[in-house]
Amino acid sequence: xxxxxxxSTSPAATAAQIPTQGSARADARTAALxxxxxLLSLQSPEGWWKGELATNVTxxxxxxxxxxxxxxxxxxxxxxxxxxxxxxxxxxxxxxxFHGGPxxxxxxxxxxxxxxLAGDDADSAHMREAREWILAHGGIEETRVFTRIWxxxxxxxxxxxxxxxxxxxxxxxxxxxxxxxDWASWARQTVVPLTVVCTLRPQRDLGTDVRELRTGRPxxxxxxxxxxxxxxHTLDRxxxxxxxxxxxxxxxxxxLRAAEWIxxxxxxxxxxxxxxxxxxxxxxxxxxxxxxxxxxxxAHGLAGLERFLIREQTDGGTVRRLEACQSPVWDxxxxxxxxxxxxxxxxxxxxxxxxxxxxxxxxxxxxxxSVKRPSLPAGGGWAFEFDNDGYPxxxxxxxxxxxxxxxxxxxxxAVRRAIERGLRWLRGMCSSDGGWAAFDADNTRQLxxxxxxxxxxxxxxxxxxxxxxxxxxxxxxxxxxxxxLRGGVKWLLANQERDGSWFGxxxxxxxxxxxxxxxxxxxxxxxxxxxxxxxxxxxxENHQNDDGGWGEDLRSYDDPQWIGRGNSTxxxxxxxxxxxLAMGKHDTDAVRRGVGYLARSQRADGGWDEPEFTGTGFxxxxxxxxxxYRVIFPLxxxxxxxxDGE
Numbered sequence: 001x002x003x004x005x006x007x008s009t010s011p012a013a014t015a016a017q018i019p020t021q022g023s024a025r026a027d028a029r030t031a032a033l034x035x036x037x038x039l040l041s042l043q044s045p046e047g048w049w050k051g052e053l054a055t056n057v058t059x060x061x062x063x064x065x066x067x068x069x070x071x072x073x074x075x076x077x078x079x080x081x082x083x084x085x086x087x088x089x090x091x092x093x094x095x096x097x098f099h100g101g102p103x104x105x106x107x108x109x110x111x112x113x114x115x116x117l118a119g120d121d122a123d124s125a126h127m128r129e130a131r132e133w134i135l136a137h138g139g140i141e142e143t144r145v146f147t148r149i150w151x152x153x154x155x156x157x158x159x160x161x162x163x164x165x166x167x168x169x170x171x172x173x174x175x176x177x178x179x180x181x182d183w184a185s186w187a188r189q190t191v192v193p194l195t196v197v198c199t200l201r202p203q204r205d206l207g208t209d210v211r212e213l214r215t216g217r218p219x220x221x222x223x224x225x226x227x228x229x230x231x232x233h234t235l236d237r238x239x240x241x242x243x244x245x246x247x248x249x250x251x252x253x254x255x256l257r258a259a260e261w262i263x264x265x266x267x268x269x270x271x272x273x274x275x276x277x278x279x280x281x282x283x284x285x286x287x288x289x290x291x292x293x294x295x296x297x298x299a300h301g302l303a304g305l306e307r308f309l310i311r312e313q314t315d316g317g318t319v320r321r322l323e324a325c326q327s328p329v330w331d332x333x334x335x336x337x338x339x340x341x342x343x344x345x346x347x348x349x350x351x352x353x354x355x356x357x358x359x360x361x362x363x364x365x366x367x368x369x370s371v372k373r374p375s376l377p378a379g380g381g382w383a384f385e386f387d388n389d390g391y392p393x394x395x396x397x398x399x400x401x402x403x404x405x406x407x408x409x410x411x412x413x414a415v416r417r418a419i420e421r422g423l424r425w426l427r428g429m430c431s432s433d434g435g436w437a438a439f440d441a442d443n444t445r446q447l448x449x450x451x452x453x454x455x456x457x458x459x460x461x462x463x464x465x466x467x468x469x470x471x472x473x474x475x476x477x478x479x480x481x482x483x484x485l486r487g488g489v490k491w492l493l494a495n496q497e498r499d500g501s502w503f504g505x506x507x508x509x510x511x512x513x514x515x516x517x518x519x520x521x522x523x524x525x526x527x528x529x530x531x532x533x534x535x536x537x538x539x540x541e542n543h544q545n546d547d548g549g550w551g552e553d554l555r556s557y558d559d560p561q562w563i564g565r566g567n568s569t570x571x572x573x574x575x576x577x578x579x580x581l582a583m584g585k586h587d588t589d590a591v592r593r594g595v596g597y598l599a600r601s602q603r604a605d606g607g608w609d610e611p612e613f614t615g616t617g618f619x620x621x622x623x624x625x626x627x628x629y630r631v632i633f634p635l636x637x638x639x640x641x642x643x644d645g646e
Contacts, residue, residue: 059322082115186277401474510556512614
């Protein structure tokens with residue numbers, strides 16, 4: 001561990017000399033021009049930017065298992081997906097949840113299952129290595145609930161040994177604990193269809209088996225008496241008994257209501273929420289309830305998956321992988337701001353095309369967010385994806401407003417009206433503690449997190465420092481100086497970590513949180529000499545790598561020793577520089593070294609290499625590599641460095 005936690009080991013890791021102000025500015029100008037031109041070249045003719053959103057192989061495994069379950073898996077699809085899955089296997093035989101991360105048991109079990117389904121010999125070297133590691137780490141018995149649900153659907157695990165999730169939860173009123181509104185938006189869309197799947201308990205032919213991944217030992221999870229775990233374990237036993245003898249009329253009504261709930265939330269592109277988990281489970285649930293494969297809802301859902309598939313030609317043949325989500329709105333608004341910071345004129349055609357795209361993406365209908373805010377009018381929200389009318393999100397909306405505020409469009413009145421609606425929606429989505437979450441207001445009931453079912457990922461959506469910072473910055477820049485803004489500032493100051501950093505919910509990790517909060521507090525009028533800001537600067541300077549960059553490994557979500565430590569990356573260096581520049585530190589050793597790192601590590605085409613994952617889906621469990629982060633955030637930082645130093 002000591003060696004792993006040393007400073008950066010990236011290719012540019014050798015200790016760099018501190019550039020002079022003149023040389024740093026010259027290098028920054030050259031790098032920024034190249035990055036600007038590179039980013040402009042990536043814009044779609046429709047006006048948006050979208051980089052690949054890379055995750056881990058569970059997306060591809062579960063896609064194959066879905067197709068096997070439905071009887072539509074083809075040999076070609078299987079071969080292409082298997083090539084990708086094999087290519088991601090680590091030297092120790094495992095699969096990780098992020099590049100450079102440790103082997104993950106559930107991911108490795110799922111990958112092994114998919115490769116065996118694809119015809120890989122269990123006695124081949126790569127399968128034997130994976131199997132030995134799995135057994136040494138507890139086997140199937142120690143995997144997460146979602147992995148065992150997939151195995152149960154093919155008879156490789158007993159439904160009786162899974163937590164019960166009755167569909168009757170969809171009938172609970174909003175005042176009742178454990179109702180569907182208590183779950184985060186992404187979780188409720190997954191849980192509702194899973195209650196159907198886990199109630200109907202299907203079992204179909206896998207075409208192979210993975211019994212060799214069982215240790216034969218029961219999974220021992222000691223439960224302290226009179227604890228939350230003990231109480232929910234008791235509740236789970238009661239629900240299993242109810243499953244055997246339900247109130248038939250109530251069960252029938254619950255299943256019908258669940259089907260209506262699911263169908264009502266299908267998006268225009270066939271997805272559910274624009275993300276893989278609810279998409280897959282919704283198709284499964286409806287299919288099990290009798291919807292045929294040619295039913296418009298199912299057919300549209302399956303066809304929509306094609307848009308999320310990426311195919312590439314390699315020396316070994318075509319590989320096929322599935323994006324868990326797509327981020328065109330997010331990439332576009334961040335890209336617009338990067339270009340403006342780099343000196344691209346406000347009326348540039350690229351920015352006007354991007355604005356046209358954003359104006360068409362505004363969501364004008366009410367979604368599940370209105371359960372907690374029924375009096376808040378619809379309109380003024382933007383989602384992450386192309387099609388997700390049910391779930392506009394607060395983070396994207398804040399960044400959309402910042403981007404729209406920086407363009408000169410041919411219809412300025414339309415832009416102004418969109419900004420005004422966005423401000424109204426953002427203000428209305430403030431949680432009662434003064435902060436902002438990603439999708440909902442006051443989604444903070446902890447009870448659902450205690451359920452045995454919830455052993456993977458975040459299942460509630462409390463306010464976070466990064467989202468709150470983006471909203472505070474938007475409100476401040478757009479002149480909303482009132483109690484709502486001051487409440488957000490107060491929330492940020494109250495939630496600073498003791499070491500001076502801020503936790504990053506949606507990006508890795510304290511570098512991301514700190515890089516978001518510091519510019520927001522400065523924009524809101526907090527004095528740069530405020531102790532919180534000086535502590536943040538000190539934390540950033542103390543965590544700069546020897547090569548001048550910044551990096552933070554995703555293991556920091558589980559192991560505090562990793563906080564602020566990891567290989568330097570272009571995106572994380574950009575975040576740190578954005579914070580330091582907001583503090584007026586453009587002519588400091590730390591900033592010049594950071595600029596030097598970006599200039600040295602830039603590719604000839606104006607981009608940067610960044611295999612590291614720096615985005616976060618679920619802290620501790622699910623991570624993302626946004627392929628445009630490596631261009632957008634370095635360009636933003638370089639542009640601000642050049643602008644602020646004039």
